[in-house]
Amino acid sequence: MRHIEDDDFGLRFNSIDSITTNLDVFRTLEAFVRDLLDKKANAARLYSEHCYREAGECYQEILHSMQDLHRDFHNHEEFISTATNVLLIYREAHLNLALCLVRQGEVGRAAESLTRLLGYDPVSAKARYLRGKCLMASGRYPEAINDLEEAKAFKPSYYEVIDRYIEQAKLLQ
DSSP, X not given: OOOOOGGGGOOOOSSHHHHHHHHHHHHHHHHHHHHHHHHHHHHHHHHHTTOHHHHHHHHHHHHHHHHHHHHHTTTOHHXXXXXXXXXXXXXXXXXXXXXXXXXXXXXXXXXXXXXXXXXXXXXXXXXXXXXXXXXXXXXXXXXXHHHHXXXXXXXXGGHHHHHHHHHHHHXXX
C-alpha cells in the first residue's frame, strides 16, 4: 500500500485538475479501509473459532495500521475525522482485542486497550462496561464501580446488568 505523502493534502478543489489529483488520496484511503475490513473479517473468524491469540494478533495489526494512518494524517485532523469507516474499525478493533485478551485471562491488558479506546470515544458505554468488568476482575473495585456507573449513565438500557456488577463490586471492596 502506498504511504500517503504530506503533499497529498493540498485538497483544494478549485479546479478539475486538483480534484483529479486528489482522487489518488481518496483511492489510497479506500484501499486502506478495504485492507482493514479484510483483516477485521479474518480476526472475527479466528475469534469465532476460539483462536483468541491469533485473533488478538490480527486486531493488534489493525491498531498498528491505524497508528501509521494517524502519523500520515497528523496535521490533517479535520480530514481524518471524515474517515468514519476507519474510526469505526479502530473502535471495534480495540473492543474485540479486549475481548480476545479477556478470553486469554489478560484482563489488565484488556483494560489498557479499552482505556486507549476511551481516549478517542469517552462516552462508549460498551467500553466503559467492559473496562469496569476488567477492573473488577483485577480487584480495582472503586475504579470498576466508577466505570460501571458511567456506562449505566451513557446507556440506561444496561441498567439491570450493570447494577448487579456494581453491587458485587461494592461487596468485594
